[in-house]
């Protein structure tokens with residue numbers, strides 16, 4: 332196997348709700364190779380963001396990783412203290428979010444925020460940090476970086492903010508970038524531009540990426556491998572081509588049939604009936620059973636195992 336950038340083993344993340352613990356991520360295993368882009372796909376509420384925040388060490392206060400290992404650069408991130416984690420985050424491990432305003436400071440200029448991160452992590456002087464900030468602002472498509480550096484986030488459009496976020500995430504040349512629905516809030520044309528840019532930057536560097544989206548329509552262009560998540564678990568995983576050509580899990584099939592604009596698909600859009608059950612409302616059996624066209628009585632007996640049905644193709648379904 333080629334070099335591994337990130338390895339997640341048996342990750343279980345809970346949210347503490349009054350006297351209950353709700354498992355929002357429930358036993359996830361995966362790895363991302365060096366230079367590889369892996370997509371994590373699923374409807375809203377499946378646990379994608381909780382997975383990424385667990386890796387980043389940025390869970391909300393009620394959240395806690397209860398079990399598992401997150402191996403990155405030879406260490407288990409879950410064993411690091413706050414200070415050690417802060418050294419890695421924003422440097423070797425970076426993240427961009429759906430809404431850039433949550434990570435941009437409204438009262439600091441873009442330039443200040445960019446150079447602060449660079450100086451902190453790369454230990455450069457001010458001049459070097461400014462040069463690096465200019466370079467990355469240019470690389471994300473601002474021909475006049477000096478001007479953007481003087482701006483405040485609220486004066487920029489959504490697409491510009493997301494490009495600034497990308498420059499910030501990339502400026503310290505991370506080994507792994509986690510992009511959590513980075514273009515979901517953008518207009519379609521701007522979305523395409525930002526995705527193109529991300530793909531280009533990833534290809535030009537040795538960076539690995541975990542690309543999170545609810546939209547299978549963008550996965551084919553972005554990722555090498557896909558993991559489909561449902562109710563806190565991975566239900567299918569394969570390389571991108573296989574997933575689009577020969578999806579196996581009924582949930583994946585449902586997602587494909589309900590996604591507009593997928594190349595090579597035809598016929599009417601068919602939405603998946605029902606909604607994702609919230610954490611704590613999972614039955615004993617397959618969590619997708621009550622929305623599944625193929626479900627049978629035996630599906631509610633126990634949660635199916637994730638089985639390798641073909642080399643590198645994993646499915647969690649007893650009907651396959």
Ligand SMILES: Nc1ncnc2c1ncn2[C@@H]1O[C@H](COP(=O)(O)OP(=O)(O)O)[C@@H](O)[C@H]1O
Pocket residue numbers: 346355373374375376377378379380381382391608609610
């Ligand atoms: N702050 C929170 N408090 C309570 N429940 C939450 C909170 N954040 C997320 N959840 C719940 O955790 C589950 C997973 O959410 P999330 O990881 O955000 O899903 P996704 O990113 O796939 O849309 C959902 O059931 C969601 O309702």
Ligand SMILES: [Mg+2]
Pocket residue numbers: 379380381511512
């Ligand atoms: Mg999310």
